[in-house]
Amino acid sequence: MKIAIIGGVAAGTSAAAKARRENKDAEIILFEKGNNISYAGCGLPYYICDIVPKRENIIINTPQKFAEKYKVNVKIGHEVTEIVPNSRTIKYKNLHNNNKEKYRYDKLIIATGAKPIFPPIPGSDLDNVVTLRTVKDADNIKSILTNQGIGQAVIIGGGLIGLEMAESFHEIGLKVTVVEKAPQLLPPFSKKMAGIVRKHLNDKGVRVIVNDGVSEIQGKEKVEQVLTESGQIIKAGLVLVSIGIRPDTKLAENAGIELGIADAIKINQKMETSIANIYAAGDCCESRNILTGENVWIPLGSTANKQGRTAGGNAAGGNFCHKGILKTGITKIFDLSVARTGLTVDEARDNGYKAETVQIAAGNHAGYYPGREKLNMLGVYDTNTGQILGAEIVGGSGTDKRIDVLSTAIYSKLTVEDLFQLDLAYAPPYSSPKDPVAIMGMVMNK
């Protein structure tokens, strides 16, 4: 049994590790065109601002350690150039010496990830216009910051990564401006919740411009300033482009593998693609929305991990499935936790639910116990059946707990009545006799 894996970050390494646990004897080979595998992509913003002090901290496994631990042939600096399904062959190139070789697989797992979208803005080829996706990108940003005495940064795009990087840059003393083309930050969030985040950023000294795109990045060799569509000029020694990513599926597409939503690789719950013996996992492929049954493309590290494990287990002869996702996500933005799960009210209505929302604010623990912080919560539910469908929380400590309880409740198809009935743990440092989740359930159940 020969298992080949293309891509060595979250999904690829999860696949390799699970394949090995499932099958002691398989030959497992992993191709990674970069020089790092198994790095913590979500940790890069914290590495850049030295909250995570050492580069090695974000490299979960070196190629050597990983190869030894899982008995996997790890080929870094090797780019797969073609998949030939008929002959179960992949062609690859050693990037160090340009040697070309072939490998015949029994099972193939595509985990090629995603890459940043780089907009066709004049001046985006200037020096110090960067993106953040890989350890190499982070090294590049750190080197610019260390060597060039940058004072001002502009971040194009007010999504999760953009706002994490706003905090990161601000922490190391840069004056930061975030420019978002949409009318609000964090488009998957409701206007009200996004507004709370925006105010918090302003309070911390980050300038936020919404409803305004970047029309030109200006400078001689290096970026010097950014011009917006409305005519604002913002000085910048560094511009981070963070307007999104797209699945890296050229290899798959050229091999005739069917693409789905957002041009991500179409998969089923076993992570099988449209071509026999080829699986996909991670940011390059779709996931299934557990609530609606539709395939969606929501690239996240936690999903990549599960999909990789599922693909690796199946490729090695097991029988695993990934039931899907609820678009659960969280990020820390200064003192706020910003989290969501499930459907938005619009998505719910589009899927035939008679959906309404409620908004509440509640303390994260007993009022008399020190350090109480506020949680702003929005819930989406079906008024016919009472089913809980989605939630957003923006607030202090304990935001993550409530979003995970609600994600578990939505996964389990619980109703708003159930939210009151849940036997959640109460003691003054942790909650109130009526947990915020129960309070939200009670308000929905009126």
Add this chain to the structure above:
Amino acid sequence: MKIAIIGGVAAGTSAAAKARRENKDAEIILFEKGNNISYAGCGLPYYICDIVPKRENIIINTPQKFAEKYKVNVKIGHEVTEIVPNSRTIKYKNLHNNNKEKYRYDKLIIATGAKPIFPPIPGSDLDNVVTLRTVKDADNIKSILTNQGIGQAVIIGGGLIGLEMAESFHEIGLKVTVVEKAPQLLPPFSKKMAGIVRKHLNDKGVRVIVNDGVSEIQGKEKVEQVLTESGQIIKAGLVLVSIGIRPDTKLAENAGIELGIADAIKINQKMETSIANIYAAGDCCESRNILTGENVWIPLGSTANKQGRTAGGNAAGGNFCHKGILKTGITKIFDLSVARTGLTVDEARDNGYKAETVQIAAGNHAGYYPGREKLNMLGVYDTNTGQILGAEIVGGSGTDKRIDVLSTAIYSKLTVEDLFQLDLAYAPPYSSPKDPVAIMGMVMNK
């Protein structure tokens, strides 16, 4: 419609508030023999050591405020002495002037709570031998500590309250010894988890003696020392007896109301007792175990709140139910959070499950992000069906999140496979790509 409520702490006040919301016009009268209502019993340990600085902080509502807010006739210092179901009458006494009166009710809610068990130990009538249940008890302890320069305290009983008070006394500079008759602290927890707590208490400087009862409390007027069954002598200026509580059901029993487990008032899911038009709620009555369907007696503030709400809503003409509990509980003991939910492995086997346990240790968030703390987790599951049945967690920050996710999973009858599938929120400050709950599910699913 005349609704009478006996008892004005968590269940009684929740019942009154919900009855008022359900029925604008009802006459609602609440009898409380003490002088406080609606106080935070779970906050008393924090009030004693000044983490909660002011007495008024733990009085959620004064009688006056509560009476105005909910239009309830609040009679503090009034003791109900008899319930006469046939004539739907209660007899009560004004404790200030000993006047006796009667009240004819349409619906009655018994929320008489529980009281500390005081063991028949010689010397337990000495001064400075105390219990902690009410604000008056807390005032008494604070006054002893303030006025008498106590240096050493013995706590009899190593349950939740005993250990919370060990921390509380230690924080204000007392030398503390906990004496527990059972072979371990925290009897509802497994030996291993209880051992972690014991070690932590030792590390903090609290002396813990297990497998040893108190045979005598010695002193002239005031306690001076405690003698254990094994012959140890422990100096003590204050002894806190914290060996448990029992339901306060004399009134109910005398009225012919059926008692159940642990002599708590027998109830159904509507909180109806065996006698028509009489409800019970809170620490004086049973709850239903959601998993086994059996009635149990697990007195907790969060349950009292829900039961009170259910009883009050039904008494006022609504149709509510309390589905039951999972024995979920949590407490903070110095730097540890100590939490449990669901069945123990023995309870599970007694109920016909083919139950096994797994134990894991996992970090509360990404390894490279600062401040990672360890979670020690024990899970109970059925090896036939994969159903998750119970869990214990002892660890750092994020313990409360995982116990609440697991409580929600158990409530929803999820399997160990589902624990892997849950779409929990991941970002480095909050979790790992594989959350500890998922890891536990994966280990169970092997």
